[in-house]
Amino acid sequence: GQQVMQIPQYQHVQEGEDFTTYCNSSTTLSNIQWYKQRPGGHPVFLIQLVKSGEVKKQKRLTFQFGEAKKNSSLHITATQTTDVGTYFCAGPRDTGRRALTFGSGTRLQVQP
């Protein structure tokens, strides 16, 4: 079945450093979504990418969808303590199914 993997599993950075998480799918995706989950909280939608090679920015966050639509990345410039949490990518399940399969997540810890 479809698998969505993320690396790294965990990253600890100093405040002000950059951070990147990578998402890889075993199948081509029609679109990809990114979510953030704060410690003890629930996933919150960040963005959706649809087009091959698409790049979107939200303030210090840059999201990219690969040309083959099988991978994606999230880059945070100059991390802040408010960026702490786990970042998940998610793509539609197998062809014909519409619910999202979530990746394993990357947990970000920011040292002040």
Next chain:
Amino acid sequence: EAGVAQSPRYKIIEKRQSVAFWCNPISGHATLYWYQQILGQGPKLLIQFQNNGVVDDSQLPKDRFSAERLKGVDSTLKIQPAKLEDSAVYLCASSLVGGSGTGELFFGEGSRLTVL
């Protein structure tokens, strides 16, 4: 706008007991999902409803889990009998339409289950 409501927030039971979780989605959201999130992992889909019909329940352990959305609004997820490995947070989410990129998922706070 009210968010996705879930109850209870926490539940502790012994193995082989039963438990039920309730979810009320955002008003007007046709699609409702139940996800299971084990500590340190990403959410795993259990079941997807479109209005009151089941769209995807391929990952629902049907020998012990059941879910319903009788009137196409709120939903109940039941586990009977519970096993130790069912300890997790059960997340309910809703979306305006199908989840394949046509809309974001709005999650509730979740129901944390501990099975002893």
